[in-house]
Every structure is written in C-alpha cells, then in structure tokens.
Amino acid sequence: MADPIDFSTPDPSVRELLATHPDLSLDAHDGLLFEQVPLETIAHHVGTPCWVMSSGTLRKRAARLLGAMEAAGLSVSAHFAVKANDHLAVLRILSECELGADVVSGGELLRARKVGIPASKIVFSGVGKTDVELRLALEERIAQINVESVEELEIISALASGMDREINIVLRVNPDVDAKTHAKITTGVAGNKFGIPYDEALPLYRRARELPGVKAVGYAVHIGSQILTVAPYRAAYARIAELVRATRAEGLAVSVVDCGGGLGICYRDEGEGSPDAWAGAIRAELGDLDVRLAIEPGRWIAAPAGVLLASVVLRKAVTGGASFLVLNAAMNDLLRPSLYDAWHGIVPLSARDAMGKPEVVSVVGPVCESGDTFAQARLLPHLQRGAHVAILDTGAYGAVMSSTYNARPLAAEVLVDGHTWSVIRPRQTVEELWGNERFPDGSEEAA
Numbered sequence: 001m002a003d004p005i006d007f008s009t010p011d012p013s014v015r016e017l018l019a020t021h022p023d024l025s026l027d028a029h030d031g032l033l034f035e036q037v038p039l040e041t042i043a044h045h046v047g048t049p050c051w052v053m054s055s056g057t058l059r060k061r062a063a064r065l066l067g068a069m070e071a072a073g074l075s076v077s078a079h080f081a082v083k084a085n086d087h088l089a090v091l092r093i094l095s096e097c098e099l100g101a102d103v104v105s106g107g108e109l110l111r112a113r114k115v116g117i118p119a120s121k122i123v124f125s126g127v128g129k130t131d132v133e134l135r136l137a138l139e140e141r142i143a144q145i146n147v148e149s150v151e152e153l154e155i156i157s158a159l160a161s162g163m164d165r166e167i168n169i170v171l172r173v174n175p176d177v178d179a180k181t182h183a184k185i186t187t188g189v190a191g192n193k194f195g196i197p198y199d200e201a202l203p204l205y206r207r208a209r210e211l212p213g214v215k216a217v218g219y220a221v222h223i224g225s226q227i228l229t230v231a232p233y234r235a236a237y238a239r240i241a242e243l244v245r246a247t248r249a250e251g252l253a254v255s256v257v258d259c260g261g262g263l264g265i266c267y268r269d270e271g272e273g274s275p276d277a278w279a280g281a282i283r284a285e286l287g288d289l290d291v292r293l294a295i296e297p298g299r300w301i302a303a304p305a306g307v308l309l310a311s312v313v314l315r316k317a318v319t320g321g322a323s324f325l326v327l328n329a330a331m332n333d334l335l336r337p338s339l340y341d342a343w344h345g346i347v348p349l350s351a352r353d354a355m356g357k358p359e360v361v362s363v364v365g366p367v368c369e370s371g372d373t374f375a376q377a378r379l380l381p382h383l384q385r386g387a388h389v390a391i392l393d394t395g396a397y398g399a400v401m402s403s404t405y406n407a408r409p410l411a412a413e414v415l416v417d418g419h420t421w422s423v424i425r426p427r428q429t430v431e432e433l434w435g436n437e438r439f440p441d442g443s444e445e446a447a
C-alpha cells in the first residue's frame with residue numbers, strides 16, 4: 001500500500017521533508033513534534049503566528065560545524081553571524097557552545113555583550129559602520145573590525161587615535177568570485193557594495209600599517225549566503241592565500257584569515273552544504289599559512305532550528321485554478337519568499353491533516369501585496385479553515401527580518417528544549433505598536 005504521506009510530487013513530500021529535519025517528527029497521536037514537544041500544544045497555548053526555535057537543533061548543529069573543523073585538523077574560532085538570529089536566548093545557547101559573534105551594528109554588538117560573549121570573541125563587519133558604532137567597538141575592545149573601504153579605514157584610524165586606542169583591523173576583500181547563489185545574497189563579485197576590490201587590498205594593507213590607531217592583522221572574505229558547493233569557497237580562499245603570501249613577501253605580518261560564512265542548507269531537495277567539505281576547502285587553501293582562522297556561520301546553524309507556526313484563516317476557491325490557502329502569517333513575519341522567491345517546506349501540525357488527500361494550492365498571507373505569497377501551486381495535504389501548519393527552516397533570517405507592516409504585531413517566539421518549552425518573546429500587542437507614537441502637539445491621545 002502506498003505511504004499516505006509520501007504522495008508523488010515534484011516537491012518533497014511531508015515524509016521527505018521530515019527525513020531532512022531530524023528534530024522534527026510526526027507522531028500518530030500528537031502530530032508534528034519539534035524535539036519532543038507537540039507543536040499543536042504551542043499553537044494552542046500561544047496562538048499563531050508563532051516562531052518556534054529548538055535549543056537541541058542549535059546545539060547539535062553548532063557542535064557538528066565545530067567538529068568538522070576540528071576533524072580537518074583546523075583550529076578555528078567560530079563567530080555566529082548575529083544577523084541570522086539575534087534573539088538573546090539563541091545567542092546565549094550558541095555562546096555556551098563556545099561561539100563568538102560576528103556583528104554588523106552597534107545593536108548586535110550590545111546583544112552579543114548582553115549574553116556575555118566576551119569582546120575578545122566579537123568581530124564587526126559591514127559597509128557603513130557609524131562613528132557611534134565604531135566608538136562602541138573601540139570602547140569595548142572587540143577582537144577585530146573587518147574594514148570594507150579605504151574611507152572606513154581612515155575614519156577608524158582617526159577615531160581610535162582620538163581615543164588613544166589601537167584596534168586590530170582585518171581587510172575584507174572582494175575576491176570577485178561568483179558564489180552561484182541568489183543574486184540578492186551574493187556579496188563577493190565585482191560591483192557588489194561589499195569588501196575592498198582585490199587589487200586594492202595589498203596597497204591598503206600597506207597604508208594601514210602606517211596609520212595610527214589601527215593594526216592590520218589580516219584579511220577576511222565572505223562571498224555570499226546559501227552556498228551549496230565548495231568550488232566558490234576554494235576559489236575565494238585561493239585568492240586570499242595568494243594575497244597573504246604577497247603581503248608577507250613585502251615583510252608585512254599577517255596573522256588572521258577570516259573565512260566568512262555562507263554555508264547553505266537544504267530548504268527543498270537541494271541537499272545541504274557540507275561542513276566537512278567547507279573545512280576541507282579551508283584546510284586545502286589556507287591550512288599551511290600559519291594564521292589564526294575564523295569563520296562566521298549564520299544560516300547553517302540557525303535556519304533548520306526554527307519553524308513558523310501559522311493557521312489557515314480560510315480557503316479561497318478559484319474557478320478553474322488552484323485554491324488559495326490564506327494563512328494568518330504573512331510577509332511581514334517571514335519575508336524570504338517575497339524577497340527572494342525562497343522555497344520553504346510547509347507541513348501540517350496534526351498527523352491527521354498531514355495524511356490528508358493532497359491538492360495543489362497557493363499559500364498566501366493576508367497582507368495587501370501580491371508578493372505576500374509563501375508558495376505557489378504547491379501540492380499539500382488538504383487543509384481546512386483553522387488547520388495549523390509549520391513553515392520550515394525559518395530559524396535564520398526569519399523573525400529578525402519581520403516588520404509590523406499592515407499594523408500586524410510581531411509574532412510570539414517560543415524555545416523548545418527536549419520535552420519542555422517556554423515563551424521567549426510574548427506576542428506584541430496592538431497598543432505596543434503605537435506606544436511610542438506622539439502627536440505633534442506632544443499629546444499621546446487623539447482629541
């Protein structure tokens with residue numbers, strides 16, 4: 001007899017999706033479990049939309065990544081890319097796993113410090129750090145600032161000298177290597193705003209050695225996100241190795257290479273980026289350089305550790321076409337499908353629903369934008385009004401990219417750990433949406 005949840009479709013079935021998500025399972029009685037917690041329980045008590053993060057998945061994936069580096073014989077300091085998920089509870093778990101932080105704003109820096117990540121384990125990237133943010137980094141004495149332009153180098157030098165400080169700087173190089181990822185998340189080809197053009201890196205390194213307040217210690221490279229093959233990494237690292245050798249040939253010391261992040265995950269059926277292959281690329285190209293190595297992973301650790309729970313508000317029938325399944329989650333919650341046409345698995349929470357007769361539907365949110373679409377022409381089990389679903393792989397670039405567009409309060413967040421769960425951010429109230437708004441006459445209430 002055919003497996004009732006293994007229906008034939010170009011998209012992965014519920015069973016196939018669960019096979020690539022080991023901490024999600026379908027229990028005949030309790031429905032979809034994250035670790036050992038029935039997600040229906042959370043939907044029932046907390047309501048939807050609701051983000052759910054798994055502590056166990058975060059820990060396992062952090063350990064797996066660090067283990068791959070170690071197995072390759074590499075001593076690497078790992079800095080979690082806080083932009084992927086900046087919730088304090090998530091950062092605390094990852095800091096307990098020995099990860100430092102890669103930050104791109106003063107706010108992220110302070111979040112990392114708030115959970116006790118030592119300044120010595122914080123690196124600061126980004127093309128437009130403000131003076132206020134740079135002063136904060138200098139005051140905190142973070143490990144290094146990844147510099148993205150000559151202009152920024154001069155600003156940091158002036159600020160640091162004014163504060164009588166010296167800070168380690170690493171030049172982020174744009175190696176002009178195509179990461180073969182989505183155009184909106186590639187960062188390492190000429191023309192992207194990120195990094196210093198390859199040919200300008202060594203002259204700038206020379207210049208940095210002459211400037212007060214800054215100590216050039218190495219190079220960084222980050223070519224993009226959701227990278228699934230090792231070839232772009234090898235190409236980028238080979239160029240960095242060449243640069244390190246050329247720099248040393250001039251008698252200049254280089255002690256750090258920051259290999260960036262970008263390792264991709266399996267959203268659909270693309271297979272996930274391999275930590276072993278990534279570690280192999282680092283070892284092959286940079287292993288004999290005698291430098292301190294760093295990585296900045298975000299998505300690979302956090303994305304599969306999160307789901308977004310939503311309810312079916314209604315089914316909208318379309319004559320002669322696929323019905324719309326309108327959810328109570330929307331693009332203001334999860335922006336990735338609207339922004340990048342990203343594909344996310346959608347799985348019913350109830351075991352009975354998950355085994356329902358499949359049909360082709362379009363899954364949309366209620367926001368007034370045609371782009372507010374989670375899935376087009378998706379084969380899903382038949383779902384009725386009120387049914388709950390989990391949108392998978394939303395632990396990275398999910399809640400952090402939410403907005404309150406259409407006056408929709410930010411969704412609640414829950415953390416599961418084994419059999420237990422807790423609310424780590426209550427649902428925002430409508431009153432909180434306008435709590436900071438004032439009328440021009442200074443009053444807080446409409447007349």
Ligand SMILES: Cc1ncc(COP(=O)(O)O)c(C=O)c1O
Nearest residue numbers: 081125225261262296297298299
């Ligand atoms: C400088 C830098 N480091 C690390 C990351 C993390 O990337 P990912 O989440 O793809 O690992 C990013 C985001 O792409 C980044 O811009």
Ligand SMILES: N[C@@H](CCCC[NH3+])C(=O)O
Nearest residue numbers: 083185225226336396397
């Ligand atoms: N926000 C993007 C990734 C950008 C990574 C940051 N440079 C995503 O959801 O895939």
